[in-house]
Amino acid sequence: MERIIExxxxxxxxxxxxxxxxxxxxxxxxxxxxxxxxxxxPKHWEVLKYLQDEQxxxxxxxxxxxxxxxxxxxxxxxxxxxxxxxKTATKIAGIxxxxxxx
Amino acid sequence: xxxxxxxxxxxxxxxxxNHLHHTLKSPEWQIHxxxxxxxxxxxxxxxxxxxxxxxxxxxxxxIEDFIPKEVQLTRxxxxxxxxxxxxxxxxxxxxxxxxxxIIATGAKIAPEETEGMKGSEWxxxxxxxxxxxxxxxxxxxxxxxxxxxxxxxxxxxxxxxxVAPLEFSFLADSFFKHKHMRDKVDxxxxxxxxxxxxxxxxxxxxxxxxxxxxxxxxxxFAIERVDNDKKEIVDYGGKKISFDILxxxxxxKGDEVxxxxxxxxxxxxxxxxxxxxxxxxxxxxxxxxxxxNIPASKAGSVAHFEAEILTENILHYIHGExxxxxxxxxxxxxxxxxxxxxxxxDFNYTHEPVEGSFPFPGIGPLRLLKESRMNHxxxxxxxxxxxxxxxxxxxxxxxxxxxxEKGKQF
Numbered sequence: 001m002e003r004i005i006e007x008x009x010x011x012x013x014x015x016x017x018x019x020x021x022x023x024x025x026x027x028x029x030x031x032x033x034x035x036x037x038x039x040x041x042p043k044h045w046e047v048l049k050y051l052q053d054e055q056x057x058x059x060x061x062x063x064x065x066x067x068x069x070x071x072x073x074x075x076x077x078x079x080x081x082x083x084x085x086x087k088t089a090t091k092i093a094g095i096x097x098x099x100x101x102x
Numbered sequence: 103x104x105x106x107x108x109x110x111x112x113x114x115x116x117x118x119x120n121h122l123h124h125t126l127k128s129p130e131w132q133i134h135x136x137x138x139x140x141x142x143x144x145x146x147x148x149x150x151x152x153x154x155x156x157x158x159x160x161x162x163x164x165i166e167d168f169i170p171k172e173v174q175l176t177r178x179x180x181x182x183x184x185x186x187x188x189x190x191x192x193x194x195x196x197x198x199x200x201x202x203x204i205i206a207t208g209a210k211i212a213p214e215e216t217e218g219m220k221g222s223e224w225x226x227x228x229x230x231x232x233x234x235x236x237x238x239x240x241x242x243x244x245x246x247x248x249x250x251x252x253x254x255x256x257x258x259x260x261x262x263x264x265v266a267p268l269e270f271s272f273l274a275d276s277f278f279k280h281k282h283m284r285d286k287v288d289x290x291x292x293x294x295x296x297x298x299x300x301x302x303x304x305x306x307x308x309x310x311x312x313x314x315x316x317x318x319x320x321x322x323f324a325i326e327r328v329d330n331d332k333k334e335i336v337d338y339g340g341k342k343i344s345f346d347i348l349x350x351x352x353x354x355k356g357d358e359v360x361x362x363x364x365x366x367x368x369x370x371x372x373x374x375x376x377x378x379x380x381x382x383x384x385x386x387x388x389x390x391x392x393x394x395n396i397p398a399s400k401a402g403s404v405a406h407f408e409a410e411i412l413t414e415n416i417l418h419y420i421h422g423e424x425x426x427x428x429x430x431x432x433x434x435x436x437x438x439x440x441x442x443x444x445x446x447x448d449f450n451y452t453h454e455p456v457e458g459s460f461p462f463p464g465i466g467p468l469r470l471l472k473e474s475r476m477n478h479x480x481x482x483x484x485x486x487x488x489x490x491x492x493x494x495x496x497x498x499x500x501x502x503x504x505x506x507e508k509g510k511q512f
Contacts (some may be wrong), residue, residue, distance in 0.1 A: 010312075062258075063258070077338075084296065
């Protein structure tokens with residue numbers, strides 16, 4: 001699937017996650033964040049950068065790991081991205097939704 | 103003489119001892135298996151204990167009855183693995199050297215990871231059913247419970263047998279119906295996942311069943327703490343769910359011996375190659391069952407399929423050949439749905455559970471992802487298969503270690 005954000009055509013899956021990280025930029029992140037009801041602060045950007053780096057290093061993302069990241073604790077992570085923070089944050093970061101372990 | 107050492111005489115370790123003793127024989131090889139416990143528990147039976155379907159005798163046997171005579175069984179606590187020196191140190195200082203090591207130390211619950219979980223209400227109104235003691239305490243509680251709010255809860259993934267808490271909910275529905283008190287019990291299923299299961303098609307089928315049985319579902323709930331005074335669970339987002347009985351699946355972790363040995367990830371699981379089952383850090387160490395970090399279900403069925411693959415790979419390793427056998431993440435699970443019925447799911451790393459027939463394409467007799475009595479009979483028969491075939495390493499006819507794509511509707 002495709003959608004247009006800020007005049008740019010980007011590829012997304014049926015849940016709205018970007019399928020090609022190269023198409024991600026800060027403008028797109030801001031639009032996706034606004035759709036999720038999140039106003040991005042410097043702390044948000046720090047978390048997004050952390051998630052993108054972990055993804056690049058092929059580390060499996062989990063709430064527990066983020067709590068140990070040294071950037072935010074789990075409580076703060078929930079304050080930044082309410083309800084389902086990992087799903088919301090990965091979508092804004094332009095990386096795949098973490099596959100929950102089976 | 104060379105030593106092959108197996109740590110843990112649970113489902114996975116016992117199967118490996120039985121597979122390997124036919125090939126690795128004296129005087130070239132001695133197989134050791136080390137476990138401090140005396141009893142072997144049929145862990146899937148813990149699910150049935152709280153509902154008085156199984157008795158303790160149905161699920162407990164002696165470890166030594168399942169270990170071949172030629173295999174040296176050492177009943178002792180393992181202090182740590184000293185991988186750089188290829189040896190195991192037992193508590194008290196005895197050292198056992200190995201040429202090849204198999205880690206099968208499993209996973210267990212860690213309720214202390216969640217604030218308040220092991221508090222004043224532990225085994226009063228907060229229970230687990232992943233231990234024998236927990237399942238038994240819950241049985242005693244349910245026998246004369248007058249009803250109220252029953253909350254079935256998963257703390258975080260991964261857990262052993264991810265379908266067990268769903269089965270618990272279905273069996274509870276059926277249990278209270280038979281006691282003519284279903285109207286007095288409110289059942290809520292609380293999960294950190296976004297739905298009932300981790301795979302879309304199975305989630306759809308299972309959520310339909312939850313709905314049909316009037317079981318509420320609360321998803322995306324990441325627990326922060328258990329409030330023992332108010333009898334509530336509270337999530338990081340501030341959501342609260344009150345309970346009269348909380349049946350929780352606490353965080354699961356690998357054994358502490360892995361932590362003491364400095365070989366685990368943050369949940370004490372050993373980083374392992376998901377296809378060959380070789381440890382990522384040490385060529386002569388192999389890991390199977392719940393102890394590894396591979397992205398497959400933590401379940402006896404997975405350990406069973408892994409054991410067939412690992413047996414081949416260990417022989418390749420010993421002969422200095424490349425590790426050929428590749429595990430595909432195959433899992434095959436019966437899901438009890440209550441009232442004498444069950445579902446069956448069959449899946450692997452790449453294929454999610456779908457509808458179809460099993461094990462014979464187009465024939466069955468078992469139906470995949472559909473409720474049936476035949477599947478329930480399969481689940482009950484499985485206990486016999488476990489004690490008499492699975493642990494002994496006997497191949498289960500028509501069921502292959504890697505998943506078959508035939509007879510399935512992808």
